Amino acid sequence: MSHTETEIPTPKTNPTQEPEVLKAERSNLGMLRPDHNKSVIIDWLTTVDHKKIGIMYGAIALFFLLVGGLEALIIRTQLAVPENDLISAQRYNQLFTMHGTTMIFLAVMPLNAAFFNFLVPLQIGARDVAFPRINSLSLWTFVAGAIVINFGWLLQALEVMGLFEAKGATAGMTDLVPAGGWFGYAPLTSTDFSGAGTDFWIMGLQILGIASLSASMNFIVTIINMRAPGMKMMRLPVFTWMTLVTSLLIVFAFPAITVALGQLMFDRVWNTNFFNVAGGGQPILWQHLFWIFGHPEVYILVLPAMGMISEVLPTFSKKPLFGYSIVVFSGAVIGFLGFAVWSHHMFTTGLGKVATAAFSLLTMAIAVPTGVKIFNWVGTLWGGRVRFSAPMIFALGFVWMFMMGGFSGIMHAAAPADAQQQDSYFVIAHFHYVIMGGIFLALVSGIYYWMPKVFGKMWVGNLSTWVAVLVVVGLNVTFFPMHFLGLLGMPRRTHTYLEGFGWETYNMVCTIGAYVLAVGILLLLVDMVRCIRKGTPAGNDPWNARTLEWSTTSPPQAYNFAKTPVIPARDALWEHKYGPENRRITYEEDHGHGVHMPSQSWMPLIASIGFIPLGLGMSMMQAGVPFMGYVAIFGLVVVCVGLALWALEGPGGYHLHPEEG
Amino acid sequence: MSNTADHADSHSSLVVDNKKLLMWLFLGSDCMFFGTLISTHLIYRKLYPDSFEPTTLFSLELTSFSTFILLMSSFLMALAVSAMHKGQLKSFRRNTLGVIFFGLIFLGCQVYEFAHFVHEDLTLQTNTFGSTFYMMTGTHGVHVAIGIFWLICMYFYSHTGKMDAHESAVDVEVAGLYWHFVDIVWIVIFTAVYLVEFIPEI
Numbered sequence: 076m077s078h079t080e081t082e083i084p085t086p087k088t089n090p091t092q093e094p095e096v097l098k099a100e101r102s103n104l105g106m107l108r109p110d111h112n113k114s115v116i117i118d119w120l121t122t123v124d125h126k127k128i129g130i131m132y133g134a135i136a137l138f139f140l141l142v143g144g145l146e147a148l149i150i151r152t153q154l155a156v157p158e159n160d161l162i163s164a165q166r167y168n169q170l171f172t173m174h175g176t177t178m179i180f181l182a183v184m185p186l187n188a189a190f191f192n193f194l195v196p197l198q199i200g201a202r203d204v205a206f207p208r209i210n211s212l213s214l215w216t217f218v219a220g221a222i223v224i225n226f227g228w229l230l231q232a233l234e235v236m237g238l239f240e241a242k243g244a245t246a247g248m249t250d251l252v253p254a255g256g257w258f259g260y261a262p263l264t265s266t267d268f269s270g271a272g273t274d275f276w277i278m279g280l281q282i283l284g285i286a287s288l289s290a291s292m293n294f295i296v297t298i299i300n301m302r303a304p305g306m307k308m309m310r311l312p313v314f315t316w317m318t319l320v321t322s323l324l325i326v327f328a329f330p331a332i333t334v335a336l337g338q339l340m341f342d343r344v345w346n347t348n349f350f351n352v353a354g355g356g357q358p359i360l361w362q363h364l365f366w367i368f369g370h371p372e373v374y375i376l377v378l379p380a381m382g383m384i385s386e387v388l389p390t391f392s393k394k395p396l397f398g399y400s401i402v403v404f405s406g407a408v409i410g411f412l413g414f415a416v417w418s419h420h421m422f423t424t425g426l427g428k429v430a431t432a433a434f435s436l437l438t439m440a441i442a443v444p445t446g447v448k449i450f451n452w453v454g455t456l457w458g459g460r461v462r463f464s465a466p467m468i469f470a471l472g473f474v475w476m477f478m479m480g481g482f483s484g485i486m487h488a489a490a491p492a493d494a495q496q497q498d499s500y501f502v503i504a505h506f507h508y509v510i511m512g513g514i515f516l517a518l519v520s521g522i523y524y525w526m527p528k529v530f531g532k533m534w535v536g537n538l539s540t541w542v543a544v545l546v547v548v549g550l551n552v553t554f555f556p557m558h559f560l561g562l563l564g565m566p567r568r569t570h571t572y573l574e575g576f577g578w579e580t581y582n583m584v585c586t587i588g589a590y591v592l593a594v595g596i597l598l599l600l601v602d603m604v605r606c607i608r609k610g611t612p613a614g615n616d617p618w619n620a621r622t623l624e625w626s627t628t629s630p631p632q633a634y635n636f637a638k639t640p641v642i643p644a645r646d647a648l649w650e651h652k653y654g655p656e657n658r659r660i661t662y663e664e665d666h667g668h669g670v671h672m673p674s675q676s677w678m679p680l681i682a683s684i685g686f687i688p689l690g691l692g693m694s695m696m697q698a699g700v701p702f703m704g705y706v707a708i709f710g711l712v713v714v715c716v717g718l719a720l721w722a723l724e725g726p727g728g729y730h731l732h733p734e735e736g
Numbered sequence: 737m738s739n740t741a742d743h744a745d746s747h748s749s750l751v752v753d754n755k756k757l758l759m760w761l762f763l764g765s766d767c768m769f770f771g772t773l774i775s776t777h778l779i780y781r782k783l784y785p786d787s788f789e790p791t792t793l794f795s796l797e798l799t800s801f802s803t804f805i806l807l808m809s810s811f812l813m814a815l816a817v818s819a820m821h822k823g824q825l826k827s828f829r830r831n832t833l834g835v836i837f838f839g840l841i842f843l844g845c846q847v848y849e850f851a852h853f854v855h856e857d858l859t860l861q862t863n864t865f866g867s868t869f870y871m872m873t874g875t876h877g878v879h880v881a882i883g884i885f886w887l888i889c890m891y892f893y894s895h896t897g898k899m900d901a902h903e904s905a906v907d908v909e910v911a912g913l914y915w916h917f918v919d920i921v922w923i924v925i926f927t928a929v930y931l932v933e934f935i936p937e938i
């Protein structure tokens with residue numbers, strides 16, 4: 076290994092000179108692999124490129140952000156005035172359930188996954204993730220789960236038009252969309268109280284779980300095994316660190332909900348007694364199992380956001396992150412403690428004094444590493460040369476808004492206080508501050524920061540200022556009054572309320588805020604489209620950034636790095652640009668070997684598509700739709716055939732020879 | 737499998753092979769999975785101590801026998817892995833067949849046990865004991881069945897001549913990790929669900 080070159084090798088982009096034409100090879104099964112395909116659609120459907128997969132995750136997540144947002148607007152419109160009858164109570168239940176489920180599982184988690192996919196291999200100097208085909212499976216399985224969980228809307232529309240009626244085990248039930256809340260408490264989800272909607276919810280979440288688990292395991296292996304030479308763990312960018320912690324949380328937290336959903340399915344399909352009170356089942360068991368998953372889940376949502384902020388703040392303060400190792404360590408502590416606080420969602424169920432006190436203390440304890448991070452971020456700003464570019468504005472918004480959510484969190488960490496706040500709008504205010512004010516702002520900051528890398532285009536104009544104003548004003552106007560509503564006793568999840576409790580004005584204000592917020596989000600999308608359409612070339616490093624992904628081209632070539640970088644320090648690119656001679660990034664000589672690329676494949680797509688009939692068949696069987704058992708079996712067969720062919724076709728692969736300029 | 741991918745993942749600090757690490761992570765996740773199933777069973781067992789008397793139904797002889805068989809299958813699995821590492825294809829096949837055979841005996845015992853219990857009126861629906869017991873042991877049985885299927889595939893694959901020494905040794909080792917894990921889970925179930933029921937009341 077000779078590390079001679081110190082110039083960053085950028086591949087020549089010479090449009091006049093066509094690169095050598097690569098031909099697809101045959102797989103071990105004798106079929107032509109879909110490599111180098113002329114059709115753009117086939118290319119994207121079969122891609123194993125983490126960057127394309129990331130872009131698709133992002134696009135689909137943004138679509139579901141709009142769907143979830145639309146659901147929220149309908150909810151807020153219904154609540155704008157007392158005794159409104161815009162929608163029925165049943166439709167209201169469906170809307171808040173699907174709003175929560177969509178936002179958490181179909182918008183925020185996949186948007187995080189989009190960033191994991193695009194950034195992690197670039198940040199660690201890898202060619203791709205460890206298992207490119209599993210990565211493709213994760214994406215398409217996520218799409219399958221999203222379809223299954225939303226399929227109820229179609230069935231419900233048919234029911235409203237009088238074209239469908241539930242028979243079988245849930246005969247006469249008219250709720251065909253999930254309606255038990257995002258945490259689906261037993262026994263509301265039993266066949267006595269809910270129809271096919273719950274079945275779609277169970278199957279959809281199970282399929283999404285498969286997607287999340289496979290993606291997480293893939294990322295852990297990638298981060299541990301695929302780092303470029305010299306990229307020691309304590310040199311990893313913080314975003315990559317938080318990806319690692321988040322993935323570990325998913326690996327260890329999801330099994331609890333997988334089992335719980337399985338038990339619920341058994342209860343519904345085979346009349347078992349897990350949560351069935353008549354047979355001795357205990358609904359409280361569901362709450363425990365759900366929140367053992369559910370609390371880690373909120374950290375699964377927020378840790379990537381914290382990682383993004385830890386990248387943006389140093390770049391725009393022109394300073395290294397204050398206390399890198401402490402930020403990493405507190406992230407890990409949060410992940411660990413996250414498993415020990417689930418019962419703070421159950422203070423009012425009568426856990427007993429000792430348990431309540433213990434969970435109360437642990438919940439307060441988890442605020443400590445969270446607070447430590449906030450101090451680190453403030454410390455990063457302190458004395459820095461702050462540039463108020465768009466990513467920075469949103470990052471600063473995150474620190475402030477997230478803190479507000481943390482404060483109300485601490486408030487109901489005290490069990491006696493929580494007895495007043497539980498199931499009221501106060502809790503809604505809390506988690507919307509952490510999720511919208513926190514995670515969402517961080518994601519927008521990430522979008523503004525990394526879009527130039529993703530598409531190679533720089534933002535035009537300063538629409539971002541308007542987005543920032545509208546979003547921050549909108550979310551405060553929407554969610555701040557909810558604190559008061561909660562303390563005034565307005566319960567969450569009621570489809571309407573009477574006049575005279577003093578809730579009218581607050582509700583009206585919340586609704587107006589929601590529309591402001593919606594305009595802000597639409598403007599964000601407009602800005603993104605403008606950037607892609609009209610943006611000027613961004614260059615490798617438009618922000619004068621610190622981490623490795625900015626050392627390659629924007630957008631990065633399929634192979635990421637023409638030569639494997641050798642990393643001498645943390646903040647590798649920054650040190651390369653401004654550090655001493657011995658901290659330069661060097662590049663491994665490849666001796667004409669070229670870059671090994673993985674082959675594209677149909678198999679992950681085929682296996683994932685099988686999950687759709689499997690999920691839909693299992694769900695609609697209960698509602699007495701004919702032949703659904705066969706449809707489910709067909710789906711299972713497709714999944715198995717896809718996986719078998721996958722194993723047999725072999726990984727393949729070909730070599731690219733990037734020319735250097 | 738094919739060795740084209742060899743140098744794909746070459747750079748970096750490879751400590752554990754990618755596939756092995758992936759399997760370890762899966763097993764970590766599966767630990768939580770079985771942990772949840774087993775605790776559900778134990779919680780309900782403790783909650784309703786008198787609703788059902790499993791000792792009247794459990795046959796310690798039969799289950800001890802099947803447990804022993806599963807343990808021995810793990811032993812053969814270890815031999816198969818080591819044979820593959822040494823490139824002894826014949827010995828690998830023999831041992832793998834042994835694992836498959838023992839696994840099938842275990843499954844047979846489980847099927848017999850289930851049929852017997854159902855005959856004695858313990859079904860999924862009877863009470864919480866039935867629900868948790870069948871779901872937990874059934875899930876374990878499915879794991880065993882998947883393992884058997886996997887090994888059968890490997891057995892046939894070894895006849896195609898496409899196995900290459902290094903890569904296939906890793907693949908077999910990964911299957912071995914899975915098999916040993918499924919075995920260990922059974923030891924836990926056997927202890928926590930069967931054996932403790934026979935501790936005489938003091």
Ligand code: HEM
Pocket residue numbers: 258373374376377419420438439441442445480481482483484485487488493496497498502505506509510514
């Ligand atoms: C300072 C750290 C935090 C503390 C002490 C805390 C505490 C709590 C407590 C005690 C509850 C239960 C309230 C109740 O139902 O009565 C709660 C609910 C909730 N928290 Fe937090 N929290 C914190 C941070 C977060 C973060 C970072 C997120 C999300 C990323 C989050 C999301 C949620 C959600 C979604 C709920 C409501 C779940 C539901 O009932 O539907 N929290 N929090």
Ligand SMILES: [Cu+2]
Pocket residue numbers: 369370373416417419420
């Ligand atoms: Cu929580």
